Every structure is written in C-alpha cells, then in structure tokens.
Amino acid sequence: MDVVMEYLDTYVFDGVYDKAAALTATAPLPRDSLLRQSLSLFVFIYAYIVAFYFGTAGLSYRFIYDKNQEKHPKFLRGQRFLEMACASRALPTITVMTIPWVLGELHGYSLVYKDWARYGYTYLFVSAALFILFTDFCIYWVHRLEHHPLVYARCHKLHHKWIVCTPYASHAFHPVDGYLQSIPYHLAVYIFPMHEYVYLALFAFVNVWSVMIHDGEYVASNPVVNGAAHHTVHHLYFNYNYGQFTTLFDRLFNSYRKPSAEIYDRSRRNSKTVQNAQAQDIDSALPSLEAKESKKSQ
Incomplete structure (x- = not known):
C-alpha cells in the first residue's frame, strides 16, 4: 500500500494539501502525519471500492448475469437498486474501520515486503496459496458464527434479504458484517x-470473487471450488456452504450441501416449477429459522 500512497501523494494529495493549507493559512500536513494519512486513505480506499464494486458488478450484470432470475418468486421488486443502496450505505463505515489495518502496514507493523527474492520466487506462489486457505478458513468461521441466532438478526440477516441475488448483492450487507468478513484479508499479512x-x-481478486459468487453464472460443476452454484445454495437454504473460495471447510465441518442439477442447468433453473418449489422450500424453512433466532436472542 505504501507504493500506492507514494504515487497518490506525489501526483494528487501533495497538491490538495498544499491548496488546503493556502486557503486556511496553515502549514501543509506532512506526509507522515497520521491525520493526513487517515484522510488520504479514506479517500483512496472509498473511491477504489466504490469504483471496483460498481464497475465489476455492473459489467457482470450487463454481460454475465442471467436476468431471467429476476422472474423468480423470491426476487424482490426493485431488488437490484435496493442492493446498490444497501452497499452504498455500508461502504463508508467499512472504509473507516479498515483504515487502522492499512496504517499498520504503512508504518511497518505488517509482514508485507518489497524485494521479490527475499523469500525466494517459489514462496510468491506459496504465499498466495496460504492467503487463500487462511482467509477461506477464517471467513468460514466468521460467516458460520454470523448465522448463530444471537448474531444473525443483528448483523448478517440483511445480506440474506437477497435470496435470489444479482452481482450487486456482493457488497450489500450490514457494515459490521462486511467488515468482519474482511478482517482475515488484512490479518493475513500480519x-x-x-x-x-x-x-x-490478491486484494483485487477477492473483490472480483465476491461478485462472481453472486452473479448466478455457474460456469463449472467443481466439487472443490466454492463458486456461484454453491453460494446460491447458501442464499436459498441459509445454513450451508459458508466457505468463500473452497468447499474444504464446509466438508470438514459438516455444512456442505451439493448444488442440485437444476442450479447448473440454465433452462431448468429458470423453470417455473423449479423456482416455485424453491420458494416453497424457503417459505417452509423460514418460520423455523425465525423461531430459533427469536428464542435464542431473548
């Protein structure tokens, strides 16, 4: 992140802070000022995530998403715009909560390094695999704990408002929910x-992946990769497939549910018979889930 901030300070922020200082007749904030770094990070992180979210989700919706899914009985009226509004409300708060992690990296408290050969070139691939496995394991447990009745209504329930998702659902959650599931990505480099x-x-990749598992395009029936089909099962049936990148931890901890054949077959999943059956399953399961949630949260 220091490379990004060096570039932004040189070509953007130095001029901005110099002008602000001239307007207020004060000295410009130095680059190593925590206040300046925090303000600059907020502007950069927020602009990045908003552009990435609307850009990636927008392209996915335009070119990949099966819009026939919007005819599903569990698709809400105006849902795409509700998802965008939900994400827009969450992202500023998530950005603020993210800043301390990035400040730690800028001040040398993380294990991020610059020299490509420091740990050998093979380790570059090893570290990427470690990142995926570590974050997948952590997010699995954060996500699963968010489904506990004591937590679910306060934090994660909002994201499950989107039973049949569009790509815009990828970041449409309660800000605490989004932040908790992002912690492993920051923690990894510490x-x-x-x-x-x-x-x-990898940070760019995880944002793209979050959109991909909500885009409804089931490109491969892979038993290991936690793709859109597996995550669709999670949104339809709630207490299955908590993983982010793989099905490994769902299999290890008995929360795996294999997607049914009609989820992979576009013509079958758009069948009114299939969609109505899914809606009936959801309507049958929700009262029990809501009762457990209410009882345990009292």
Missing part, C-alpha cells in the same frame, strides 16, 4: 510474509 504486489493483486 501473520505471514507477502510481497506487496502479490498482496495488492
């Missing part, structure tokens, strides 16, 4: 070393 460019690339 636990094991990672090259700064590998880390930046």
Whole structure:
C-alpha cells in the first residue's frame, strides 16, 4: 500500500494539501502525519471500492448475469437498486474501520515486503496459496458464527434479504458484517510474509470473487471450488456452504450441501416449477429459522 500512497501523494494529495493549507493559512500536513494519512486513505480506499464494486458488478450484470432470475418468486421488486443502496450505505463505515489495518502496514507493523527474492520466487506462489486457505478458513468461521441466532438478526440477516441475488448483492450487507468478513484479508499479512504486489493483486481478486459468487453464472460443476452454484445454495437454504473460495471447510465441518442439477442447468433453473418449489422450500424453512433466532436472542 505504501507504493500506492507514494504515487497518490506525489501526483494528487501533495497538491490538495498544499491548496488546503493556502486557503486556511496553515502549514501543509506532512506526509507522515497520521491525520493526513487517515484522510488520504479514506479517500483512496472509498473511491477504489466504490469504483471496483460498481464497475465489476455492473459489467457482470450487463454481460454475465442471467436476468431471467429476476422472474423468480423470491426476487424482490426493485431488488437490484435496493442492493446498490444497501452497499452504498455500508461502504463508508467499512472504509473507516479498515483504515487502522492499512496504517499498520504503512508504518511497518505488517509482514508485507518489497524485494521479490527475499523469500525466494517459489514462496510468491506459496504465499498466495496460504492467503487463500487462511482467509477461506477464517471467513468460514466468521460467516458460520454470523448465522448463530444471537448474531444473525443483528448483523448478517440483511445480506440474506437477497435470496435470489444479482452481482450487486456482493457488497450489500450490514457494515459490521462486511467488515468482519474482511478482517482475515488484512490479518493475513500480519501473520505471514507477502510481497506487496502479490498482496495488492490478491486484494483485487477477492473483490472480483465476491461478485462472481453472486452473479448466478455457474460456469463449472467443481466439487472443490466454492463458486456461484454453491453460494446460491447458501442464499436459498441459509445454513450451508459458508466457505468463500473452497468447499474444504464446509466438508470438514459438516455444512456442505451439493448444488442440485437444476442450479447448473440454465433452462431448468429458470423453470417455473423449479423456482416455485424453491420458494416453497424457503417459505417452509423460514418460520423455523425465525423461531430459533427469536428464542435464542431473548
């Protein structure tokens, strides 16, 4: 992140803070000022995530998403815009809560490094695999705990408003929910070393992946990869498939549910018979889930 901030300070923020200082007749905030770094990080992170979210989800919706899914009986009226509004409300708060992690990286408290050869070139690939497995494991447990009745209504229930998702559902959640599930991505580089460019690339990847598992395009019936089909099962039936990238931890901890054949087959999943059956299953399950949630939260 220091590479990004160096570039932004040189070409954007130095001029902005100099002008602000001239207007207020004060000295410009130095680059190492925590206040300046925090303000700059908010502007950069917020602009990045908003552009990435609307850009990636927008392209996915335009070119990939099966819009026939919007005819599903559990698709809400105006849902796409509700998802966008929900995400727009959450992202500023998530950005503020993210800043301390990035400040830690800028001030050398993380294990992010610059020299490509420091741990050997093979380790670049090893660290990427470690990042995926570590974050997948952590997010699995954060996500699963968010489904506990004591937590679900206060935090995660909002995201499950989108039973049949569009790509815009990827970031449409309660800000605490979004932040909790992002913590493993920041924590990883405080636990094991990672090259700064590998880390930046993976951070872009996880945002794209979050959109992909909500886009409804089931490109492969892969039993290991937690793709859109597996995550669709999670949104339809709630207490299954908590993983983010793989099905490994769902299989290990008995929360795996294999997607049915009609989820992969576009013509079958758009069948009114299939969709009505899914809606009936959901309507049958919800009273029990709501009762458990209410009882345990009292």
